[in-house]
Amino acid sequence: MPCTRRYALAGLVLTVLSAPAAAQTHSKSASGLLSLTVPASVRLTLSVTSIAFPDANPDHVPSIPATAAVGITARARSAPGASVVLSVIAGDDLRSGTDTIPASALSWTAAGDGFRGGTMSQTSAQTVAIWTSSGLWTGTQSYLLANSWDYPAGSYSATLTYTLSAP
Amino acid sequence: MTRYVLLGIATAGLAIGQPLHAADTTANLTVNASIAAKASLTIGSAAINFPDRSPDDFPTVPAAENPVSVTAKAHATTGQNVTLTVLAGGDLTSGRNTIGIGNVTWTATGTGFSAGTMSAAAAQAVGAWSGSGSRSGTMSFSLTNNWNYAVGNYTATAVFTLSAQ
Numbered sequence: 645m646p647c648t649r650r651y652a653l654a655g656l657v658l659t660v661l662s663a664p665a666a667a668q669t670h671s672k673s674a675s676g677l678l679s680l681t682v683p684a685s686v687r688l689t690l691s692v693t694s695i696a697f698p699d700a701n702p703d704h705v706p707s708i709p710a711t712a713a714v715g716i717t718a719r720a721r722s723a724p725g726a727s728v729v730l731s732v733i734a735g736d737d738l739r740s741g742t743d744t745i746p747a748s749a750l751s752w753t754a755a756g757d758g759f760r761g762g763t764m765s766q767t768s769a770q771t772v773a774i775w776t777s778s779g780l781w782t783g784t785q786s787y788l789l790a791n792s793w794d795y796p797a798g799s800y801s802a803t804l805t806y807t808l809s810a811p
Numbered sequence: 812m813t814r815y816v817l818l819g820i821a822t823a824g825l826a827i828g829q830p831l832h833a834a835d836t837t838a839n840l841t842v843n844a845s846i847a848a849k850a851s852l853t854i855g856s857a858a859i860n861f862p863d864r865s866p867d868d869f870p871t872v873p874a875a876e877n878p879v880s881v882t883a884k885a886h887a888t889t890g891q892n893v894t895l896t897v898l899a900g901g902d903l904t905s906g907r908n909t910i911g912i913g914n915v916t917w918t919a920t921g922t923g924f925s926a927g928t929m930s931a932a933a934a935q936a937v938g939a940w941s942g943s944g945s946r947s948g949t950m951s952f953s954l955t956n957n958w959n960y961a962v963g964n965y966t967a968t969a970v971f972t973l974s975a976q
Contacts, residue, residue, distance in 0.1 A: 684834040694841035703851060703884070714840065722834075738844055743889055745844065789844055793851075793945040796889045800844040809835045 684722050688730070688808040691715030695787055702791040710787040716756070721778045722810035728776070731769035732762075732806045740798030747802060749790040756783020769807065846943075848886050852895070852973040855880030859952050866956040871916075878949035881924070886943050887975035893941065895973045896934035897927075905963030912967055914955040921948020929969060937971065 695710040720728040734747035750764035758773040758781055775781055859874040885893045903910040915929040919937070923946055927935045940946055 686834045686836045688836050688838045690838050690840055692840070694843060697842075697844040699845045699847040699849075701849060701851065708844075710842075720834075732840075734842075738842060740846075745846075750842065787842070793884045793886065794943055795846045795886065796943050797846050797848045797886045797891075798888065800846065802842045804840040804842060806838045806840065807835055808837075809833065811833050 682721070684726075684810040685720070686722075686728070686808045686810045687719040688806060689717040690806065691717075697787075697789040700791060702793050706791050708789045708791050710789070714785040714787070715782070716759075716772070716785060716806075717780070717782050718773065718775075718808050719780045720775070720808065720810040724777050726777060726811045727774055728779075728808070728810045729771065730773040730806060730808050732764070732772050732804050733769040734764050734766040735803040735805060736766055738800035738802040740796070740800040743796040743798050743800070745789075745795055745800050749792075750787060751790070752785045752787045754783055754785050757781060759783035759785070764804070772806065846886055848888070848975055850886075850893075850973045850975060851882075851884040852971060853880075853882040854971060855949075861952075861954040864956060866958050870956050871953040872956050874952040874954075877951040878920070879952065880947065880949055881921070881937070881971075882945065882947045883938055883940075883973050884945040885940075885973065885975050889942050891942060891975050892939065893944075893973070893975045894936065895924075895938035895971060897929065897937050897969050897971050898934040899929050899931040900968040900970065901931050903965035903967040905961070905965040908961040908963050908965070910954075910960055910965055914957075915952060915967075916955070917950045917952045919948055919950050922946065924948035924950070934972065 692712055692714055695712055695714060697708045697710055700708050716730070718728070718730055722728050734750070737747050738745040747764045747766040751762065753761045754772065756773070758775045760771065760773065762770045762772065764770060772785065773781065773783060856876040856879045859876045859879065861872045861874055864872045883893070883895050887893050899912040902912045912929045912931050916927065918926045923940045924938045925936055927937065929935065937950065938946065938948065
């Protein structure tokens, strides 16, 4: 929808510019109020829908790297100077039946302009990246799972929700 | 003239239009992690030695390496029994002479660790726990001394087994 509006505006301007002959012939000026709302808009793309941490001996691999990095593409049209924020929050701890691994055992490093490392939380959204104004940004997140002998054996899963916001 | 006016209006429309609205979008990522059953056992000394002592002065001879550290680590399902046992391969032997392996005993420290007597016939419990975890303790070995032992250098091998059942 925002793209459609942008094209409509361009069409209007071009139409006016393409009628110089008529304007010169009648030598009249005209004025009017054109109102156009360009709302903030955002688009977020993750390169994968899931990541996995393979089993590993905590003595040998104290931090387990995920099998794949998460590529992130964020697009935003925002007011000049306004902050565009990408955050992530875990829906719950990692769960395997009634067994859990705390969401805080997940951490990440990041690469790309505006991206930052962090530690997962299921209680408050954690900042993944901050930018200013409109733009298109790309980066990667590389997740780590803190390994421990205390984890019960099992197959664990959790859902992370990323939110891209522009004021 | 006309086109300049209209162009100016169109440009202004972008800047002074109605207040911009916030925009949010979300995307989900599923995280999977696998924790498989496994165990790791570390004994602080690969060998223990009982020095020669007079049975009158030392009715029991402590091992020179006491206390021996023991660390038992396991990934197990919740509630699953994790046990550490020791089984001797035979009596202490020196040529054709033997000292019954039952003369070797140990005391233990650490949560879940227990004292016991060595056996070559049945594995003896050293520790018992429930579920995953890393457990550390010590074992202090003693040899019951006796004037009846034949002179010699005796050896035996004991195997420690950590398992989740």
